[in-house]
Amino acid sequence: MIIILFLLILLILYLLYKLNSKDRIIQGLQNNISTFNQFCDSLSVPFFVKDIDGKYIKCNKTFLGLVKKSKKDILHTTNEEQETLYMLHNDMDMELLTKDSVTYKEIFAIKSQKSKVYEFYKSAIRVDGKYMGYVCIMIDVTEHEKNENKLQWTVHQESEKSKEIVKQHEEEKLANVKFTAIGQLAAGITHEINTPLTYIKGNIEMIKMDLEDLPQSVTTKEQILEDFKDVQSGVERISTIVESMREMSQHKKVELKRTNIYSTLITSLIMAYNRSKQICKIYINDEEFTLDSEKSRYEFFADVEEQRVEQAWIIIINNALDELKKKPNYDDRKLNIDVSQNKSDIKIRFKDNAGGISKDIIEDLFEPFVSAKPEGGMGVGLSIAKKILDAQSATIEAYNENNGAVFEITIKSS
Amino acid sequence: MKKIAVIDDEVQITSMIEKFLKRDGDYSVTVYNNPVSALSGLDKDTDVVLLDIMMPQMNGLDVLHKLRSTHPNTNVIMMTAYSTLDKVLEAHRQGAEDYIMKPFSSMSIITDKIKSLKK
Numbered sequence: 001m002i003i004i005l006f007l008l009i010l011l012i013l014y015l016l017y018k019l020n021s022k023d024r025i026i027q028g029l030q031n032n033i034s035t036f037n038q039f040c041d042s043l044s045v046p047f048f049v050k051d052i053d054g055k056y057i058k059c060n061k062t063f064l065g066l067v068k069k070s071k072k073d074i075l076h077t078t079n080e081e082q083e084t085l086y087m088l089h090n091d092m093d094m095e096l097l098t099k100d101s102v103t104y105k106e107i108f109a110i111k112s113q114k115s116k117v118y119e120f121y122k123s124a125i126r127v128d129g130k131y132m133g134y135v136c137i138m139i140d141v142t143e144h145e146k147n148e149n150k151l152q153w154t155v156h157q158e159s160e161k162s163k164e165i166v167k168q169h170e171e172e173k174l175a176n177v178k179f180t181a182i183g184q185l186a187a188g189i190t191h192e193i194n195t196p197l198t199y200i201k202g203n204i205e206m207i208k209m210d211l212e213d214l215p216q217s218v219t220t221k222e223q224i225l226e227d228f229k230d231v232q233s234g235v236e237r238i239s240t241i242v243e244s245m246r247e248m249s250q251h252k253k254v255e256l257k258r259t260n261i262y263s264t265l266i267t268s269l270i271m272a273y274n275r276s277k278q279i280c281k282i283y284i285n286d287e288e289f290t291l292d293s294e295k296s297r298y299e300f301f302a303d304v305e306e307q308r309v310e311q312a313w314i315i316i317i318n319n320a321l322d323e324l325k326k327k328p329n330y331d332d333r334k335l336n337i338d339v340s341q342n343k344s345d346i347k348i349r350f351k352d353n354a355g356g357i358s359k360d361i362i363e364d365l366f367e368p369f370v371s372a373k374p375e376g377g378m379g380v381g382l383s384i385a386k387k388i389l390d391a392q393s394a395t396i397e398a399y400n401e402n403n404g405a406v407f408e409i410t411i412k413s414s
Numbered sequence: 415m416k417k418i419a420v421i422d423d424e425v426q427i428t429s430m431i432e433k434f435l436k437r438d439g440d441y442s443v444t445v446y447n448n449p450v451s452a453l454s455g456l457d458k459d460t461d462v463v464l465l466d467i468m469m470p471q472m473n474g475l476d477v478l479h480k481l482r483s484t485h486p487n488t489n490v491i492m493m494t495a496y497s498t499l500d501k502v503l504e505a506h507r508q509g510a511e512d513y514i515m516k517p518f519s520s521m522s523i524i525t526d527k528i529k530s531l532k533k
Contacts, residue, residue, distance in 0.1 A: 187496075191468065194495035198517040199426040205521050206434060239517055271503070274512045274530045311499045 045140075046118075049125070051133040054078045054093065063138070067110060089120065096124040096134050105141065116142040186245045193242050201235050208232070256303040256392070258414050261346055262339050263295040264306060268313035269337075272321065279321045280333030289337075300339050300346045302411045304392045315385040316350050316407050323354035323405065341413055350407040356400035365398050416528065417459060420445045421452045421477065422466035422493065427516075431464060434521050441528075449477045453484070460488045462528050464514075467494045467501050475505055482509050489531045 040047055040060040048059035056074050064071060067082075074082070095102050101123040109115035118138045125132045208228055214221050262284075269282060269289050276282055282289045285298060317335070324333040338349045357365060366386040389396050394411040418441050420428045428445035435441040444460075446452035449472040456463070463481065467474035478490055492505045495516040502513040512527050 191495050194516045195424055195427070198495065199424070199430050201517045202427075202430045202434070202521050206430070206437070209437075267503070267506070271499075271506055271513070274527060278530055307500045307503050310503055314499065 043137075046138040047136070049133060049135050050093075052131060054090070057133065066108075066138075068113075092120070092122070093134070096122060097131055100124055105145075108138070116140055117145045118142075190242055190245050193238070197235070197239060197242065201239065204228070204232055204235060255305075257306060258301050259304050259306045259309070260296060260298075261300040261302050261304070261309070261348065261411065262298040264304075264310045265313055265337060265339065265348070266293050266295045268310045268317060269293070271310070271314055272317045276317070276321055276335075280324050280330060280335055282317075282335045282337065284337040285339060286336075298339060300341050301414050302346055302392075303414045304394075304411065305388075308388045309392060312385040312388040315381045319381055320350055320352040320354065320405070320407075324352055327354060344413055346411045346413045348409040348411070351401065351404055353402070353404040355403060357398060357405045362398065362400075366396070416441050416461045417457060418443050418462050418464065418528065419452065419456055419460050420464045421449055421469075421474075422464070423447055423449075423469040423471070424466070427466075431524060434524065438525055449474070453477060453480055456481075456485060456488075458485060458487075460485060462489045462491060462531065464491050464493055464524070465510075467492055467496060467505065475501065475508065478505055478508050478510055491527055491531075 040058070041062075043060050044062060046060065046063035046066050048063050049057050051057045055076050055078050057076070059071070059074060064074065067074065069082070089104075089106060092102050092104055101121070103119065103121050105117060105119050107115050108118045117140075119141050120136055120138055122134045122136045124134050208225070211221065211225055211228065265284060266289075269276070269284065270291060273289075273291060284293070287293070287297075320335050324335065327333050332353070334353050336349070336351045338347075338351070340347050340349075366382050386396055389409060389411075392411060394409055396407060396409045398405060398407050400406070418435055420431045420443065422428050422431075422445075425447055428447060432443045432445050435443045444455075444457070446455065449469050463485075465474050465477055465481075469477075474492060474494075478492070481488060481490060489512075490505075490510045492502055492510045492513040493516055494502055494513065496502075499513075502510075505513065511531055514523055514527060518524065
C-alpha cells in the first residue's frame with residue numbers, strides 16, 4: 001500500500017514536472033518570438049517575409065512606416081490586393097524558386113509620394129528543400145543613385161566639354177587656314193590692283209591738269225572737266241575698296257615679342273618725320289622729337305607684334321597731322337605723345353590741338369569708311385589701327401580734350 | 415636742277431612719274447625698268463631715287479642695300495603697292511629716307527616728298 005502510494009506520489013510529481021517544463025518551453029518560445037519581433041522592429045531598414053503565395057506573413061515597423069499601412073492591413077495580403085502599393089516584382093520573386101537569393105534595384109513608388117530607389121535583397125526560405133517563401137530587406141539607395149547619376153552626368157558633361165574644345169580647336173585651325181588663304185589672296189589682289197590703279201589715278205590727275213591748262217576758248221572744256229569728275233570719283237572708290245582690304249591681307253600671324261613701346265613710337269615718328277616736320281612740332285614725353293631722339297631713352301615693355309604696332313602709330317600720327325594741317329599757322333599746331341605706365345598697363349596718349357573730333361563721326365570713328373577729310377580721305381586708316389591694336393589685346397579710345405583730340409591706347413605691360 | 419631716278423619694272427608708272435616731274439620743270443629724270451641696269455647705270459650724283467619694292471628681277475630692298483654702299487649721298491624714297499607697311503619699315507631700317515604708298519594719294523605727293531628730304 002505504502003509502495004503504491006509512493007509510486008502514485010512519484011507519478012503526480014512527474015506529471016507536475018512535465019506540465020511545468022511544457023509551460024517553460026512555451027514560455028521560452030514566446031520569449032524568442034517576442035525577441036525576434038523586437039529585433040525586426042529595431043531594424044532601421046524595411047523588412048518583410050512573404051509566403052509561397054506572395055502574401056505578407058511578417059514585416060517590421062520600418063516597412064509599415066514606408067508603405068503607410070498598419071500590420072493588420074498588410075499581413076496575409078498580396079501586393080495585388082494593396083491598391084496603393086506598387087511593388088510588383090513577381091518576375092524576380094519567381095527566380096527564388098530556383099535560386100537561393102536575388103538582389104536588384106527598383107524604383108519604389110507609393111501613391112502621392114516621392115518615389116525612391118531601393119535595393120531589394122531577397123533570400124528564399126526552404127524547409128526540407130521545399131520552397132516556403134522569402135525574406136526581404138530593402139535598402140534606400142536614392143541618394144547614392146542621385147550621386148552616381150550626378151557623377152555620370154558630370155563625367156558626361158566633362159567629356160562633352162572636351163569634345164567641344166577639340167571641335168573648337170579644329171574649327172580654329174580650319175578658320176586659320178581659310179584666313180591665311182584669304183589673306184594671301186587679298187595681299188596678291190591688293191598688290192596687283194594697286195599697280196594699274198597707280199597709273200590710272202596718276203594719269204587721270206595729269207589729264208585733268210592738262211584740261212585745266214586749256215584756254216577757256218575751247219568750248220568743250222567745261223563739259224569734259226564735268227565728265228571727268230565721275231571718272232575720278234570712280235577711281236577713288238576703287239582705291240578705297242582696295243585700301244580696305246589692307247588689314248585682311250595681313251596674312252601672317254607674327255608671334256608676339258617683348259618690345260619697347262617707346263622705341264616703336266620713335267620708329268614711327270621717324271617714318272612720319274618727312275611729313276610732320278612741315279606740319280608741326282611733336283613732343284614725346286615732353287621732349288621735342290628729332291631724328292636724333294634716342295629710341296631707348298625710356299622703357300615700356302609689352303608683348304606685341306612690333307611692326308604692326310608701328311603701323312598703327314603711323315596711322316594715328318598721320319591722322320593727327322591731317323587734322324593739324326587744317327590750322328593755318330605752323331606755330332599754333334602741336335602734337336603731344338605721352339607714354340606712361342601703372343602697375344600692369346602701359347598708356348599711350350596722342351593729343352593734338354586741332355580742334356577735336358567732330359561729333360558726327362566720334363561714335364563711329366573706328367568704323368571703316370568714316371572720314372573727316374573733306375578732300376576724301378580713305379576713311380579706313382583708324383579702323384586698321386584699331387584692328388591692329390585689337391590683335392595685341394590693346395584698347396583704343398578717342399575723345400576730345402581742351403580743343404583737341406586724344407587717342408588713348410592701353411596695352412598690358414610685360 | 416635735282417637729279418631724280420625712278421626704278422620700277424612697270425613702264426606705265428615710270429613714264430607717268432617722268433612726265434609729272436618734267437612738267438614741274440625743276441628735275442632731270444632718268445627711268446629704269448630693270449633694277450640690275452639701274453645699279454650699273456645710276457649716276458653717282460643722283461639726288462633722289464624713287465625705288466619700287468616689288469620687282470621681278472631684283473627686290474627693291476636688295477637694290478636699296480646695294481645703293482647704300484655705292485651711292486651713299488643719294489636719298490632713297492621707297493614706293494610700294496603692298497598693302498602693309500612691313501616692307502617699308504624694313505627699308506627704313508636699311509636706310510631709306512621715306513616712302514610713298516601706291517596708288518599715290520595725289521601726284522604732288524612725289525614732289526612734296528622730294529622737297530622735304532633733309533640732304
